[in-house]
Amino acid sequence: AQSVTQLGSHVSVSEGALVLLRCNYSSSVPPYLFWYVQYPNQGLQLLLKYTSAATLVKGINGFEAEFKKSETSFHLTKPSAHMSDAAEYFCAVSPNTGFQKLVFGTGTRLLVSP
């Protein structure tokens, strides 16, 4: 079975500071990993995904994530936070075989202060 754990339900940063949102996964087979973002009053949208190609994945709006098998992690980072990055971020995992459901973490709300 697959699962993800997101450490920290809320993360607060100042505008211009580094953003680091943590995600650890558990999977019995090689995983596909995703980050989705939910802006206030909007639906979820894909930020980036890892599908066993490059371990460093670049997404939209300057975000990137690195797949580290040894640490079973897929942390999301952005060098410099912007006010518009304030949103809820969800990490998700699915096995890379067949057509399987996507399992989400509980989410991390990013707060950005001026």
Added chain:
Amino acid sequence: GAGVSQSPSNKVTEKGKDVELRCDPISGHTALYWYRQSLGQGLEFLIYFQGNSAPDKSGLPSDRFSAERTGGSVSTLTIQRTQQEDSAVYLCASSTEGANEKLFFGSGTQLSVL
């Protein structure tokens, strides 16, 4: 339509009543998911349809919950004898075949059980 459409956007019902939530996926998408989003609970997987395969119902919380997908397109999630703990946002998502394909989410149905 261009995106995943869910109706109604809001539903208020009395405890013990049955409700039906509708999802129109993106045309041509063979995979359809239902998730439930509650405060502090992240996205809880409910059920997953993929083409003509038997649906993965492993996330349905009780036998009061059921879902159908007719003709490989529209899906209806039915909750019988609603309880207050059923109050949440119910999200539908669709995708093309493949475990690495991104999900396109609808705006959700906010269900409030009084």
